[in-house]
Every structure is written in structure tokens, then in C-alpha cells.
Amino acid sequence: MAQQISHGENDGITKPPPEPSPLRKAKFFQANMRILVTGGAGFIGSHLVDRLMQNEKNEVIVLDNYFTGSKDNLRQWIGHPRFELIRHDVTEPLLIEVDQIYHLACPASPIFYKYNPVKTIKTNVIGTLNMLGLAKRVGARILLTSTSEVYGDPLVHPQTEDYWGNVNPIGVRSCYDEGKRVAETLMFDYHRQHGIEIRIARIFNTYGPRMNIDDGRVVSNFIAQAIRCPERRQEASATSLIWLTRISPCFADSILNASEFTMLELAETVKEMINPKVKIITVENTPDDPRQRKPDITKANQLLGWEPKIKLHEGIPLMEGDFRHRLGIPRKD
Numbered sequence: 030m031a032q033q034i035s036h037g038e039n040d041g042i043t044k045p046p047p048e049p050s051p052l053r054k055a056k057f058f059q060a061n062m063r064i065l066v067t068g069g070a071g072f073i074g075s076h077l078v079d080r081l082m083q084n085e086k087n088e089v090i091v092l093d094n095y096f097t098g099s100k101d102n103l104r105q106w107i108g109h110p111r112f113e114l115i116r117h118d119v120t121e122p123l124l125i126e127v128d129q130i131y132h133l134a135c136p137a138s139p140i141f142y143k144y145n146p147v148k149t150i151k152t153n154v155i156g157t158l159n160m161l162g163l164a165k166r167v168g169a170r171i172l173l174t175s176t177s178e179v180y181g182d183p184l185v186h187p188q189t190e191d192y193w194g195n196v197n198p199i200g201v202r203s204c205y206d207e208g209k210r211v212a213e214t215l216m217f218d219y220h221r222q223h224g225i226e227i228r229i230a231r232i233f234n235t236y237g238p239r240m241n242i243d244d245g246r247v248v249s250n251f252i253a254q255a256i257r258c259p260e261r262r263q264e265a266s267a268t269s270l271i272w273l274t275r276i277s278p279c280f281a282d283s284i285l286n287a288s289e290f291t292m293l294e295l296a297e298t299v300k301e302m303i304n305p306k307v308k309i310i311t312v313e314n315t316p317d318d319p320r321q322r323k324p325d326i327t328k329a330n331q332l333l334g335w336e337p338k339i340k341l342h343e344g345i346p347l348m349e350g351d352f353r354h355r356l357g358i359p360r361k362d
């Protein structure tokens with residue numbers, strides 16, 4: 030009998046979920062939970078790995094091609110008996126025995142996902158197909174990290190999970206936006222058609238320690254610019270009209286913030302807190318840049334008890350400390 034999981038209009042599972050390994054039900058030998066994290070060397074992935082490794086019953090296997098991730102983010106676990114690190118691109122199939130899959134692999138910053146758009150689509154479509162194929166074969170539960178970009182340039186504000194979005198299918202961001210939308214579709218089709226247990230987290234603009242200093246996203250850019258060079262300009266796109274919300278997933282130790290502010294306000298806050306000498310200039314928006322985003326977190330709060338904990342004024346100094354440490358530039362005061 031198929032397990033009944035209600036997803037409103039997404040109901041209609043035709044097959045029972047695949048059976049997990051017999052070791053999960055063994056009477057005398059309680060196997061560790063084997064957890065695969067794709068993109069585990071990245072900013073969010075490595076925080077997730079830290080959290081998973083805290084549980085002594087977990088074995089964590091990280092897959093990463095190091096396009097944006099770094100071994101350095103995982104250095105505390107390299108050599109640990111419950112930890113394995115594999116250099117592998119998710120666009121290639123992988124045969125492995127695991128109980129759970131956290132599928133994070135994909136560049137998330139616009140400058141990186143636009144660098145090779147065809148590869149970005151392959152990562153989202155072929156990579157997700159490969160991971161779903163693996164989940165089906167071994168009966169693993171799979172979580173996909175999706176994105177606020179599935180809403181495109183949203184016409185609904187704030188965005189709830191049931192909003193279908195307003196996405197340009199042929200723009201410069203489409204490789205990521207549409208790639209993640211197809212990835213979500215594949216997740217639901219594997220769930221309906223093959224009974225796979227799925228989870229999807231749509232992550233909004235996130236920042237925190239371990240982010241690449243040259244990640245290119247706005248919070249890290251402003252902080253890095255303010256630290257690196259007193260004369261350097263902080264470029265805020267024509268955003269006195271643009272409002273965004275910074276929010277990150279409940280499982281990572283990254284800095285959380287769900288208040289709403291313009292890019293100009295953000296630039297001014299960073300200037301005031303880190304480097305009053307920096308000049309703020311306003312430039313034109315890049316094509317497809319969404320004008321306003323903010324998640325409606327009611328459901329996440331009700332179902333997961335999740336809410337953002339760190340406000341922007343607390344998050345900026347934490348990021349600044351992390352960047353100064355990595356750049357070797359101490360504070361002057």
C-alpha cells in the first residue's frame with residue numbers, strides 16, 4: 030500500500046516507496062545512517078556537514094567538484110573515520126550505498142551560475158536526475174536545495190510556497206531559475222511515479238562565514254569591498270526600489286535575517302559599520318534582476334519551528350570577522 034503523503038494537488042503516488050537497505054531494520058547491528066551531501070564543500074553544504082557530523086550515528090559522504098566549493102571548508106573533518114570526501118561532478122552518475130541524500134550541488138551566486146549557463150542547466154537537470162536515480166535504487170530520502178529564483182521576478186509579495194512565479198525562460202538567469210524549476214519538477218515526478226521520499230528547501234539570498242570572499246552576492250561584496258580598500262566604491266544597483274530579504278535554511282549555521290531592506294540601505298549600513306570612507310555609487314540593474322523579494326516564512330515556522338535568529342546588525346560583524354581573518358586584514362581601531 031502506498032504511503033499517503035498529502036501535497037494537495039500534488040497527490041497521486043502510483044508506487045510504494047523503494048525499500049531502504051536491510052541494515053536499517055537489522056536486529057543485532059544498528060548501522061550508522063549514511064548520508065550523502067552533494068556540494069558539501071560549499072558555503073551552506075559545509076555548515077550542514079558540521080551539523081550532521083555532530084551526531085555520532087551519522088556517516089557523511091561529501092561529493093563536490095570544487096567549482097565554487099573548497100576543501101578548506103571541510104578541513105576539520107578530513108581524516109575523520111565517519112567522513113569521506115569524493116571529488117565528483119553530479120552530472121556524472123554515481124553508484125554508492127546511502128540512506129539519505131542532501132542534494133546541494135550547484136553554483137548559487139549569479140556571477141558563477143551565469144559563467145557557464147549550459148553547465149548550470151546540466152548540473153540542475155542531469156545532476157538532479159542522477160541523484161534521484163540513486164535515491165530510487167537505494168530507497169533513500171532526498172532533499173533538494175532550491176532557490177527563491179524559482180519565483181523569478183515575483184508578482185506576489187511576500188512569496189508563499191504555493192506561488193508559481195514569474196520567470197523569464199530565455200533570460201541570462203534562466204539557466205539557474207528554470208534549471209531549479211525543472212529540478213523541483215523531477216523531485217515531484219519521482220515522488221509521484223516512484224514513491225521517493227522528497228524534501229525541497231527554497232533558499233533565499235543567504236550570507237555567512239565561509240562564503241567565498243569573491244562570491245559576488247551583495248552582502249559579501251559590500252563587506253569585502255569595505256574591508257579591502259578604503260577608497261573602493263561599493264556598487265549598489267539601482268535599487269532604491271529593490272527590496273530583498275536575507276534568509277537561510279534552518280539546518281545551516283549561516284547567518285539568518287528575514288528583515289527587508291533596499292540595497293542602498295544595505296550599502297549604507299555596511300559603510301557605517303565597517304568603513305565610513307567607502308563611497309557608494311549607484312549603477313544600472315543587470316538584466317532579469319528581480320526587483321523585490323521576501324519569503325513568507327509562516328509555513329517554515331509552523332512546520333519546522335524555524336525563524337531567523339541573527340539580525341543584519343549582528344550578521345555584518347560576524348561576516349566582517351570571518352573575512353578579515355581570511356584576508357589577514359585586522360581592524361584598525
Ligand SMILES: O=c1ccn([C@@H]2O[C@H](COP(=O)(O)OP(=O)(O)O[C@H]3OC[C@@H](O)[C@H](O)[C@H]3O)[C@@H](O)[C@H]2O)c(=O)[nH]1
Pocket residue numbers: 137138139175176177178232233234235245246247248250251264265266268271273292314315318319
Ligand atoms: O555588488 C553588488 C551585488 C549585487 N547587488 C544587487 O543586490 C541584489 C541581490 O543580488 P545578489 O547577487 O546578491 O543575488 P540574488 O539575490 O540575485 O540571488 C541570490 O540570492 C537568492 C538565491 O535564491 C540565489 O540562489 C542567489 O543567486 C541584486 O539586486 C543585485 O543587483 C548590488 O547592488 N551590488
